[in-house]
Amino acid sequence: MKNNNYFKLEQKFETITGLKNILTIAQWDCSTYMPDGASQNKNKELATLSSLISSLESSPEVGSLIHEISLDSNDLDAWQLSNLNLIRKKHEYSQVIDLSLQKKYVEAAGQCEFIWRECRPNNDFKKLAPYL
Numbered sequence: 083m084k085n086n087n088y089f090k091l092e093q094k095f096e097t098i099t100g101l102k103n104i105l106t107i108a109q110w111d112c113s114t115y116m117p118d119g120a121s122q123n124k125n126k127e128l129a130t131l132s133s134l135i136s137s138l139e140s141s142p143e144v145g146s147l148i149h150e151i152s153l154d155s156n157d158l159d160a161w162q163l164s165n166l167n168l169i170r171k172k173h174e175y176s177q178v179i180d181l182s183l184q185k186k187y188v189e190a191a192g193q194c195e196f197i198w199r200e201c202r203p204n205n206d207f208k209k210l211a212p213y214l
Contacts (some may be wrong), residue, residue, distance in 0.1 A: 084163075085151060085155070085157050085158060087092065087147050087150045087152065087154075088158060088166070090153050090161060091144065091147040091166075091169060092165070093152060094143075094147070095142060095169055097138070098135060098138050098139055101131065101134070101135050101138070102135055104131070104161065105128065105131050105132060105135065108124075108127075108128055108131065109128060110171045112124050112125075112128065112192075113195075116185055116196075120150070121193075121196040124192075124194075125189055125192035125193055125196065126189065128188060129185045129188040129189040129192065130185070131184075132184070132185065132188045133181055133184060133185040133188070136176055136181055136184050137181055139173060139176035140173065140176035140177045142182070144169075144173050145173060147199065148166070148169065148170050148173060148200055151166055152166070152170075166171070175201060181199075192214070193213060194210070194213040197210050197213050197214075198210055
């Protein structure tokens with residue numbers, strides 16, 4: 083196996099996967115240990131990290147690597163070809179929605195969750211309705 087572009091792409095997605103794991107842990111932390119009043123800042127931080135991950139997945143460099151590897155994929159084994167196809171799908175999917183819109187969505191969804199937590203104990207879901 084001598085496809086250096088494949089290894090570059092694999093390293094990029096290793097970083098992306100690590101960042102996604104960190105995001106998942108941070109979301110869990112917010113869902114379980116968030117102190118009152120901290121939600122707005124944490125929500126923006128989570129949206130920023132999510133946006134960073136999306137920008138890495140949708141980067142032109144990733145697209146170029148996928149294209150170059152596809153042109154010379156004869157030395158990839160079956161697992162690597164499957165991995166390349168999965169990465170291609172993730173890259174294509176990441177470009178469907180504009181990054182700024184993705185960030186706004188993550189912020190809105192986070193805000194909705196925090197409002198829901200306030201409304202749930204009192205069954206005051208009329209307060210939640212505008213955020214849905």
